[in-house]
Amino acid sequence: MAEPRISSIDGKLAEEFAVPSHVEEVKEKMSAFATHHAEAGRRVVLITSGGTKVPLESRTVRFLDNFSSGRRGASSAEYFIDSGYAVIFLHRHRSLYPYTRMFSTINMLDALQFRGGDGESSTAGEVVINQQVLPNIGKVLTRYQEVIEGQVLLPIEFSTLSEYLHLLKAAAQALSTIGSKAMFYLAAAVSDFYIPASEMPEHKIQSSNGPLQLSLNMVPKILSPLVKDWAPQAFVISFKLETDATILLDKARRALDTYRHQAVVANVLDSRRGYVVVVTPETQAELILTEEDAKNEVEIEERIVNNLTSAHNQFISQQLG
Ligand code: PAZ
Numbered sequence: 001m002a003e004p005r006i007s008s009i010d011g012k013l014a015e016e017f018a019v020p021s022h023v024e025e026v027k028e029k030m031s032a033f034a035t036h037h038a039e040a041g042r043r044v045v046l047i048t049s050g051g052t053k054v055p056l057e058s059r060t061v062r063f064l065d066n067f068s069s070g071r072r073g074a075s076s077a078e079y080f081i082d083s084g085y086a087v088i089f090l091h092r093h094r095s096l097y098p099y100t101r102m103f104s105t106i107n108m109l110d111a112l113q114f115r116g117g118d119g120e121s122s123t124a125g126e127v128v129i130n131q132q133v134l135p136n137i138g139k140v141l142t143r144y145q146e147v148i149e150g151q152v153l154l155p156i157e158f159s160t161l162s163e164y165l166h167l168l169k170a171a172a173q174a175l176s177t178i179g180s181k182a183m184f185y186l187a188a189a190v191s192d193f194y195i196p197a198s199e200m201p202e203h204k205i206q207s208s209n210g211p212l213q214l215s216l217n218m219v220p221k222i223l224s225p226l227v228k229d230w231a232p233q234a235f236v237i238s239f240k241l242e243t244d245a246t247i248l249l250d251k252a253r254r255a256l257d258t259y260r261h262q263a264v265v266a267n268v269l270d271s272r273r274g275y276v277v278v279v280t281p282e283t284q285a286e287l288i289l290t291e292e293d294a295k296n297e298v299e300i301e302e303r304i305v306n307n308l309t310s311a312h313n314q315f316i317s318q319q320l321g
Contacts, residue, residue, distance in 0.1 A: 009220045013169065016196040016217075017162035023170050026156055030088055030174035033154045037086035038178040042152075043312065045085045046171045048188035049073020050092025052161040056195065056214070061204045063160075068189035070095025072239075072272070072301060076185060077153065079305035085183070086152045088175075090167055092188070093157045099144040106133060161191050165222055172230035179233040180319040183312055184226065186238045187265075194219050223259045235315045236261035237308060243269050252279040262315060265304060273300060278307050 020026075034044045050073065051066035074096040077087045081098075089098065096104055103111075111133040114125035129137060147153050156171075158164040175182035193216035205212060227236055238255060242248045245268045252264040256279065267276045274289040287303040 009222065009225045010169075012220050013165055016198070017165055017194075018160075018197055019166055020163045023166050026167060027170035027174050030154065030156070030171050031177065033086065033088065034175050034178050034182065037152070038181050042084060042086045043181045043183065044088065044175060044178060045080050045183040045185050046088045046090060046168075046175060047073050047077050047080070047185045048090045048164070048168065048190075049077075050095030050158075051189040052092070052164045052191050053159050054161050054191045054194050054216075055200065057204055058197070058200050058202050059204070064191065064193070066189035066191050067269075068092070068095065068187075070097070071101060073185075073187045074098045074101040075299055075301040076187065076305055079299075079302050080185075080309070081147055081152055083305060083309050085309070086154075088154045088156060088171060090156045090158060090164075090171060090188070093159045097155070098153065099140055099147070102136075102140055103134065161194055161219065162197075164188065164190060165219075168222060168226070169230060172226045172234075175234060176231045180235060180316050182231060182234040183308070184231065184234055184236045185308070186223070186236075189241065190219070190222075192219050193217065221259075223255075223261065227259050227261045233319070235312045237263045237265060240264050240266045241269060241272070242266075245271075249277065249279065249284070252277070256281055263308065263311065276300060276304060278304065280311070 030046075037044050049068070050070040051068040053066075054064040056062045056064070070091055073089070073091060075098075077089050077098040080087050087098075091097065111130055112127050113130045115128045131137070156167060158167055172184070175184075195214075196217055223236070223238055236259075238259070238261060240248065240252045240255060242251060248266050248268060252266040255264050262280060264279045265276050266279055274294070276287050278285045278287065285307060287300060287307065289298060289300050289303075
């Protein structure tokens with residue numbers, strides 16, 4: 001097999017973004033996970049989810065954050081698992097997580113009660129779930145336990161931009177061994193700007209020095225080596241978020257032209273829960289939730305995942321045929 005090309009981005013990553021100490025260990029885990037599932041006839045999707053954090057000081061007190069709740073990544077993970085995929089879930093620490101996302105707004109103590117408690121002498125009683133607060137907990141718990149038993153979900157956490165970049169590179173290299181059976185679903189909100197490690201102050205920036213002027217470098221476009229060098233046979237989907245709907249589709253098409261990957265899921269911040277466009281070099285599919293869908297609690301991620309798993313099928317057939 002040909003040696004992977006070393007891109008200029010590899011050098012930049014090594015020099016300007018602190019390498020997480022556990023990256024090799026995580027890479028081996030991802031590699032073993034991918035090989036095991038591919039041998040069992042499963043496809044593997046790497047989902048990125050949540051926003052990256054860019055520290056302003058190396059002993060970090062302040063940081064810049066990218067907006068993302070992690071809901072798109074977490075709910076998509078569930079639909080991919082339902083479609084037979086094994087999922088590597090590369091997500092921001094404490095962002096929404098598959099299955100538990102459904103209870104993220106509930107205060108745990110409101111969901112518990114003492115069995116037969118009278119409110120006075122109850123502290124010695126048995127603690128049980130209040131089914132009124134968590135009416136569907138049994139169904140979700142059953143599914144979650146099946147997923148854990150089947151070992152089809154591998155969670156990996158990041159917080160900073162540096163961690164994200166190095167772990168994504170490691171994931172791409174780990175999944176390269178399973179070729180076109182790998183899908184990348186890059187839904188995380190990733191900073192375009194950063195402060196190189198060499199220029200970052202060690203200690204907390206002092207307000208006594210007056211107003212703060214920041215000069216930020218451009219983050220290298222990681223999609224380029226991912227598609228060309230690290231996982232050249234994989235099926236790759238990026239996401240494009242805009243707040244101005246008039247530039248969205250143009251930006252999505254430009255991304256496809258530049259990186260030559262398979263699809264862009266384009267969305268606008270305010271309407272992202274009910275409307276996205278899946279753009280490929282040849283097609284453009286609008287996915288829309290109606291009021292009826294919303295009443296029935298249909299989620300747009302189910303439609304996105306259906307669309308992309310079909311496209312992945314075709315992609316694999318073309319590669320084989
Ligand atoms: O995480 P969430 O459900 O709140 O939002 C999802 C999203 C808008 C972050 C995602 O659909 C997306 O567009 N990600 C790419 C963001 C970007 O262009 O940087």
